[in-house]
Amino acid sequence: MNEYDLITLPNGIRVVHKHVTHTKIAHCGIMLDIGSRDENPNQQGLAHFWEHMAFKGTQKRKAFHIINRLESLGGELNAYTTKEKICFYASILDTHFDKSVELLTDITFNSVFPEKQIEKEKQVILEEMSMYQDSPEDAIQDEMDELIFAGHQLGNNILGNTDSVKSFQKADFIQFLAENIDTGKIVFSIVGNVPIKKVVRIAEKYLGHIANITSVKKRIPVNGYTPCVKNQDKDIVQSHCAIGKRAFHIYEKERIPFFVLNNILGGQSMNSRLNLTLREKYGLVYGIESSYQPYTDTGMFSVFYGTEPDSLERSIELTFKEIKKLQDKVLGSGQLQTAKNQIKGQLAMSEENYNSIMLMMAKSLLDLNRIQSLDSVFEKIDLITGSELQDLAVRELQRDDMSILTYTPK
Numbered sequence: 001m002n003e004y005d006l007i008t009l010p011n012g013i014r015v016v017h018k019h020v021t022h023t024k025i026a027h028c029g030i031m032l033d034i035g036s037r038d039e040n041p042n043q044q045g046l047a048h049f050w051e052h053m054a055f056k057g058t059q060k061r062k063a064f065h066i067i068n069r070l071e072s073l074g075g076e077l078n079a080y081t082t083k084e085k086i087c088f089y090a091s092i093l094d095t096h097f098d099k100s101v102e103l104l105t106d107i108t109f110n111s112v113f114p115e116k117q118i119e120k121e122k123q124v125i126l127e128e129m130s131m132y133q134d135s136p137e138d139a140i141q142d143e144m145d146e147l148i149f150a151g152h153q154l155g156n157n158i159l160g161n162t163d164s165v166k167s168f169q170k171a172d173f174i175q176f177l178a179e180n181i182d183t184g185k186i187v188f189s190i191v192g193n194v195p196i197k198k199v200v201r202i203a204e205k206y207l208g209h210i211a212n213i214t215s216v217k218k219r220i221p222v223n224g225y226t227p228c229v230k231n232q233d234k235d236i237v238q239s240h241c242a243i244g245k246r247a248f249h250i251y252e253k254e255r256i257p258f259f260v261l262n263n264i265l266g267g268q269s270m271n272s273r274l275n276l277t278l279r280e281k282y283g284l285v286y287g288i289e290s291s292y293q294p295y296t297d298t299g300m301f302s303v304f305y306g307t308e309p310d311s312l313e314r315s316i317e318l319t320f321k322e323i324k325k326l327q328d329k330v331l332g333s334g335q336l337q338t339a340k341n342q343i344k345g346q347l348a349m350s351e352e353n354y355n356s357i358m359l360m361m362a363k364s365l366l367d368l369n370r371i372q373s374l375d376s377v378f379e380k381i382d383l384i385t386g387s388e389l390q391d392l393a394v395r396e397l398q399r400d401d402m403s404i405l406t407y408t409p410k
Helices: 046-053 063-071 094-109 115-133 136-148 162-167 170-180 196-206 255-266 273-281 309-328 333-350 354-368 374-382 386-396
Strands: 005-008 014-019 025-032 076-081 086-093 186-192 229-234 239-247 285-294 299-307 403-409
Touching: 005 196, 014 196, 014 354, 025 094, 025 354, 046 076, 046 086, 046 115, 046 170, 063 076, 063 094, 076 094, 086 094, 086 354, 094 186, 094 196, 115 136, 115 162, 115 170, 136 229, 136 239, 136 299, 136 403, 186 354, 239 285, 239 309, 255 273, 255 285, 255 299, 255 309, 255 333, 255 374, 255 386, 273 285, 273 299, 273 309, 299 309, 309 386, 309 403, 333 374, 333 386
Parallel strands: 014 186, 229 403
Antiparallel strands: 005 014, 025 086, 025 186, 076 086, 239 299, 239 403, 285 299
16 A cells, blocks of 8 residues: 555544545445454443444434435445454445545444334344354354354454343443543545545544543453364254464564465465365365464464365365475475465455455554555565475464364264
8 A cells, every 4th residue: 555645633533545536436434443352241242233233323313314325325334343343334426425424423423322223133133143053154163263262252252142132231332332432543544536635624524523532441362272172063964164273463473474374275266275185186175265364462273164074084184284285395486486476466456446445444554553555565475485484384383283163963
């Protein structure tokens, strides 16, 4: 990201802007450094519930008026919750940019949490939870989090649990916001054909009046990790497997090399080693993928796939066999260059999506206090050596450190 503008409002809210002239769409969002890991034990699922309730009424709008405000103009309004972030964002014709900022500010800071809407939304979220439980490929990912971060908020399901969701009242939302809102940890991000002067004027108009708020609440540090092997019998036809462990946090220098190593092993491309072996060579899976998710003080490496029950043990052994190959042999110069070119191409393609850039800028500012340019990331990738990747595989992907969770048919 080479060209962007960054200003800080008097209340501490940062505004980051990238001017793109060859589009008619403005993408903008308000991202808060609040997530499910910031919930107290009796608040599990409250951050995600707040995301839902932001659309259910403000001091001047009913739910219908919130939904209809941008949709009627051909725009889109959306939101999401992660372990560490909540984001409300919109895409709209740049001629209506002013309206999108006003609405985003309204739902973020002026929600009134109508009690009737809370009761109605409880059922919606319970249905959402049931939907994930009916999907073993989704359920196993949530349960894997519980294994890797046992006893810590990062292991909690973002949706919460049935008892917690049923218990929430209006006062719970008000308390959660009062405990966690910090204007110094809020970013308003914009990508589109909107001049910086207009961005500043509109940001000051709608965000400038927000009170300067500082939260004294601190995140609980991660606890210790103990590998675990667990199986569950499920009313399913196919077996499902998750293999994983803790990994590097976003500030560690090994983060980018480990990202490359993960991409070689089981990234999204069809030529990943796990896909070539388990799918293409042996036909044991329809899809297999490894992932690396860094957080601010820890991270998680994981592999997920589904297979026939009779093939479960063999597929696990083949997965560790591919890991062992990365540990035993240094990548040749040609293989290493191919891996670097592939990851750089994937990163460059992600920058073709302006909405993704908008979200990335906000997250980068909140996590790193800067926005990394694509060129600077490429430079770090170019410096990676084959022996460095081999050393990471040896140190970080030991079988004894891995947790294994399987779902098998009853």
